[in-house]
Amino acid sequence: MMEKNNNESAASRKLERLWLLAKIEFKLRYYENRLGLFWALLKPVLDMAIYYVAFKIVLKSEVPHFASYLFIGLVIWNFFVESTTGTIQILQTKKYLYQYSNMNKIEIYLSVLFANSIGFFFNLLMFFLFYNLADTRFAGLNGSNLWIVPLFFILFILSLGTSLILSSVYIIAKDVHQLWTVFTSFLFFLSPIFYKLSSFKSALPGFDYVNPLAGIIINARRTMMEGQQPDYHLLLADTAWAIGIAAAGLLLLQKLGAKAAEKL
């Protein structure tokens, strides 16, 4: 009985610690600049405005509801990039947390991703407001919107795994940062963020299964904008990707990340 209570209090202490670290991380990111939290809300709107001008006005894209289409794609993309590119040096910048104690390093990653999740949900809120108030001609609020919860969970695990891999490799290869930046620019153009889905699929057949972000974005649009069920095959493939990458990440953290205190 006592052991059970001990385990419970250890678990609640751990959760409390994650929440505390996430809050501080969030504060550091957004309250350190003049615009504060407003910046977190403004960023996806500005991103969307830029791509809207480029693709709708200049290139005359034919995608219907293009603003909302872009918005949801960018919200997902930004979370992935912030959680991966933004965490490559995490074992260096957060060294103060583990170099004097036996704190489990995975907690450091989780807290940073939780902080990013707060930003994600603010952005999602902006998307809901936008598509219900400004872009009202399509499905609107309905039950299929709830699919965003498992979709976000897959995105979270995928980002966590990628972050674990990159930050562990960083210990032995510092320029992984530059390589990853190039790779993400490439990936950005290989994801259906601003392309019409049918042209993306015909140009790169089967690629929505190869690129898990493509699958997540496609399913988010189906469930959030079109009032449809997700494409279950894609959902399954993305889940498999997320689990595989997270497993590889955990393994690397154990092999390479464990040596961070002595190597960095």
Added chain:
Amino acid sequence: MEKEFAIRASNISKTFTITEDSHNTVKHRLFNLFNPPRRKILEAVKPMSLTIEKGECLGLIGRNGSGKSTLVRLLAGVYPVDKGEIEINGSTLLLNLGVGMSHELTARENIYVSSSVLGLTIKQTDALFDTIVGFAELQDFVDTKIKFFSSGMVARLGFSIAVHAGAGIMFLDEIFAVGDMKFQEKAVRVFESSWIEGKTVVLVSHSLDIIQKYCRRSAYLKKGELVFLGDTATALEHYMADNH
């Protein structure tokens, strides 16, 4: 009945590979594929087993370079072992000058983060907060980022957090040899109070008086090897015999 253990290490060892030129980028590795860097192997901790009982104060002695600091980092779970196994029963804190703190955070935030890492709840930290700030003499700088602190202020804050929040298992690596005289006096005073009661402490020091005063058992290390582990008097005899 067997006493409860704080740390149990079986057959642990640690070797460092020191390369003359660190190949730590992909570019460097590619360009030097056929020109590997010259390596030097350093056996910092040779295979050893030891158990630290819960609540005891264990001394760790040995000359410079004998592997004390590496052993302490292995036992604290900061460095992974190459071989063998370590079981750590509780939270650990490695203390030399202070605890790890972020210079981007304020004193208040650092107190909460460090205490949380050491296993305290926010409520417990709330209760200790004024004491920690008072002991560090930083009442007027609670909401200042510590990057604006002098090194003395940072040291005082770190030491204060470590003393008040503490961890179940504390590794004190030469804490009496750092800081100014006033700081050292403060460290000794804390140590003489009932602070270490109930805590597991591993005390690393070149000051044999301090080891003799506080530790019933001690370990003597020589060139990475555990030469003796047992009562402090005998450990000190080994140490003295080797140094004269």
